[in-house]
Amino acid sequence: MKTLLSLVASAALLTAPAAFAQATATNYPTKSVKIIVPFAPGGPTDHIARLLAEKLGARLGQSFFVENKLGAGGVVGADAALRSEPDGHTLLVASVSYAVNPALMKMTFDPIKDAEPVVNLMIGTTVFVANAKAPFNTLPEMIAYAKANPDKLSYGTQGMGSVTHVATEAFLADQKIKIAHIPYKGIGPALTALAAGEVELSLPDLGASQPLIAAGKVKVLAIAGNKRVTQLPQIPSAPEVGIKMVSSGSWQGMFAPRGTPKAIVDKLNHEVNEILKSKEVVDILTARFAVPVGGTSAEFAAQVRNDIQRYGEVVRSANIKAE
Numbered sequence: 001m002k003t004l005l006s007l008v009a010s011a012a013l014l015t016a017p018a019a020f021a022q023a024t025a026t027n028y029p030t031k032s033v034k035i036i037v038p039f040a041p042g043g044p045t046d047h048i049a050r051l052l053a054e055k056l057g058a059r060l061g062q063s064f065f066v067e068n069k070l071g072a073g074g075v076v077g078a079d080a081a082l083r084s085e086p087d088g089h090t091l092l093v094a095s096v097s098y099a100v101n102p103a104l105m106k107m108t109f110d111p112i113k114d115a116e117p118v119v120n121l122m123i124g125t126t127v128f129v130a131n132a133k134a135p136f137n138t139l140p141e142m143i144a145y146a147k148a149n150p151d152k153l154s155y156g157t158q159g160m161g162s163v164t165h166v167a168t169e170a171f172l173a174d175q176k177i178k179i180a181h182i183p184y185k186g187i188g189p190a191l192t193a194l195a196a197g198e199v200e201l202s203l204p205d206l207g208a209s210q211p212l213i214a215a216g217k218v219k220v221l222a223i224a225g226n227k228r229v230t231q232l233p234q235i236p237s238a239p240e241v242g243i244k245m246v247s248s249g250s251w252q253g254m255f256a257p258r259g260t261p262k263a264i265v266d267k268l269n270h271e272v273n274e275i276l277k278s279k280e281v282v283d284i285l286t287a288r289f290a291v292p293v294g295g296t297s298a299e300f301a302a303q304v305r306n307d308i309q310r311y312g313e314v315v316r317s318a319n320i321k322a323e
Contacts, residue, residue, distance in 0.1 A: 025263030028088055032063040035091045038077025041068055044205075044290065048121050048252050049093040051284065055275045056268075073101055073161075073322070078255075079108045082115050086259035088268065093121070096251050097163050099307035103315035104161050104322040111308060116256040117301040119269045120293040121276065122285055124250040125206040125229050126167070128221040128238070129191075129213070134200050139222040139241050142201070146177040154180040155201040156190035161322035163250065166311050168203045169318045171224075174244070183323075194218055205250065206231065206289040230286055251293065253300055269297050 037049045053064035069077035074097045084090035102111055128139055136142045146153050157164040160183045172179055182199050184190040187208050194202050195217040203224060212218045223229055223237040238245045256265055275281055276292040285292050
């Protein structure tokens with residue numbers, strides 16, 4: 001009898017944590033939820049975070065609000081979020097810079113060990129654009145020209161060590177070509193320089209470059225992603241013209257502090273996936289030149305790990321330094 005009672009007691013102890021976690025997820029959230037955005041208001045990371053805060057609040061019956069916490073290219077805000085109580089009431093929405101920063105600067109946290117990736121939210125559309133008078137009109141033509149004319153081309157970015165800089169260097173390494181990097185103080189000045197012919201190429205966000213594209217001051221060589229976009233249906237994606245893109249693009253993703261109960265992470269993942277499927281949200285993101293992603297937490301975690309490794313290799317190989 002004592003043995004039987006001991007077995008029953010042991011079984012109860014083993015199942016108690018799972019039952020508690022499930023109960024916690026069922027009641028979650030029990031208070032307001034803060035979403036930390038490590039960048040200034042108005043950008044794509046801030047926009048998707050505020051959109052999700054509104055929709056999650058309506059679905060889960062508690063207030064979700066955004067706090068912008070700037071500094072060190074996103075590191076300060078990420079550190080604050082990931083050091084919070086792991087109960088699901090403080091979350092982080094970060095950009096792909098989360099995966100680039102570890103290779104550029106000394107981190108105050110481990111981006112893999114200290115975080116629970118929740119879900120990939122969206123990927124922004126980036127485009128290969130050239131000066132209108134450049135002697136090529138497609139991405140393969142540009143690559144062929146660069147190989148035949150070494151040291152004749154240059155590309156502009158919003159700064160040394162920026163995501164655009166690292167992503168372009170990743171592309172150049174894959175294609176085994178060399179193009180000079182010219183850093184500017186922001187993507188606006190870089191695109192102005194492109195239109196003026198100071199540089200021949202850039203890899204900006206479609207939203208930032210759309211006015212110059214519409215005015216005919218720059219031309220689009222290809223979409224730097226796996227699909228064409230609604231706004232430029234005539235422009236092929238890089239894979240369509242035989243160029244494999246190894247970079248996963250300018251994603252925005254949600255994270256929770258390490259130790260957040262899996263049941264809460266799963267609940268957030270489910271709710272966000274449902275939000276990202278809604279026609280209203282798809283239309284909002286499409287209008288801002290972004291594509292909703294979603295998927296499982298495991299898929300996003302694998303992507304983050306792969307991007308940290310990939311961008312780290314590029315930064316070290318190209319000897320890229322943060323400004």
